[in-house]
Amino acid sequence: KPGTRLRVWPFLSLTVVMMTILVARLTQLTVVEGAYQRSAADENRLVGVRLMAPRGVLLDRRGQTLVRNVPFYKRQVPGTTVHEAKFEPLTKDEVIKLALAGSGERVVSDITREYICGRACASVLGYTGEVTKTELNELGREYALGDSLGKAGLEKVYERRLRGLPGMDIWEVGADGQIVRAIGQTTSQAGQDVQLTLDRGLQDKLYQALAGYKGAVVAQVPQTGEVLALVSTPAFDPNQIAVSLTEADEPFFNRALGGAYPPGSVFKIVTAVAALESGAINRETLLEDSGEIVIGPYRYGNWLFEQYGRTEGSINLVRAIQRSNDVFFYQAGERTTAEKIAEWARLFGFDSAYELAGFGAVAGTIPDPAWKEKVKGERWFLGNTYHMAIGQGDVLVTPLQINRMMGAIAANGVLCPVVLAKDEGQGSGCQQLNLAPSTLEIIKEGLTLACQPGGTGVPFFDSTIKVACKTGTAQQGSEAALPHAWFTVYAPAENPSIVLTVMLEHAGQGSEVAAPIAKIALDYWWQTEGNPVSTSD
Known part of the structure; x- marks a missing residue:
């Protein structure tokens, strides 16, 4: 009937349009995008799992291993998928049992670090x-969540050399997320081993000598800047980081590089150089x-x-x-001026962190009249110069800075950069400070006499090896608080092969507590290296 046909026609038209659209879409998916969709389906069935690269090993100057890689095993928890895998640790015996049983469970070999030197080298x-996710955003695509990263110390400084290149396991995975079969593997490439300038034996000896103290010791070869030992106590346990996070007295604080302290009388060497030059x-x-003045x-x-009431x-x-x-140096400082003392302090490398960001190194503070006006908004007075001349007041330095300064005197006015790895070119980059021969002669004579009867370095009075030293006792806080104890020494006094600096927080007199630790270290050094020709005769 005509009325019926008019009512059916719109439905037929709509059906034709919908079928046309459906056919067009199917044609696009199967013909136009067919290859792409098949490729996407294949990719969805393939899963890549990163294989950690063995990290490079750290060795001491004699080739002793300080930190190494230790394999460990973990099993994918049954019921979890490759996309969201959870793991539980396995012992080596458990891995063998699973293999013999042919269980087919996924077992992964991973790598952890073992720090053989423990807290002594931490x-x-x-x-x-x-x-972490935050670090991942900064590091870029070459890292992934779960990768190992150097967080502090030389592990951080030499991250690029130690890391290596991760590999990849390619697996075919079913719709249920379970592994169907192995497709292939890209082998990981191990990181580069790094031989350090550190001496494991000296490091251990100093760590033992510092037991019970909050402090630091640095030892270097003065002519090259090679670091023989760098110890800070208390120290964390690198094999149990979580446990150390709960320990007292800031075990993660590196006092050798990150601690800025008033140096006391060891700074008089800088004042002496400035006054003479x-x-x-x-x-x-x-x-x-x-x-007194x-x-x-x-x-x-x-x-x-x-x-003692004596002059x-x-x-x-x-x-x-x-x-x-002190009274001599008050007057010498006044004659020299604070500006000249500050100038020479900066030439010696004070107020510089030496690009050791991986250690949390700080620059310290070298004040002068301009600094005080800018930072404190105050005038500089003569009393400020007196304090500066003896390493007090606003002067703040690190044990490493004092050690480099003493090393420059030992090396006849040559200041060397900090060297931590054997292949970093020992001696390259050293700077000649152009000190007058007479300046070096006078200061060396005084330092040598300081460790002989009549001086302040009492523990070395009977030393069979002639050394050059300076004691320091730095007031800090209230008068009731014990001072920081300092002692810096190079040996032998003629043709020195080692320079060593000890700093102990709130421990007492430098000659009484810091100097004996230096004596223990040098006695050990001569036993292992052999007694030098130069003696106290």
């Missing part, structure tokens, strides 16, 4: 951990030790006068270094 070697004093200059309400005393009369620079005479 402050310098650092540790590794898994890459500027012409403010010379070998013949005599300054009176009156026991009083300026209005302020009093600046000498340790000998404070403790030393007119003395020269050699005697002032030998006896660590």
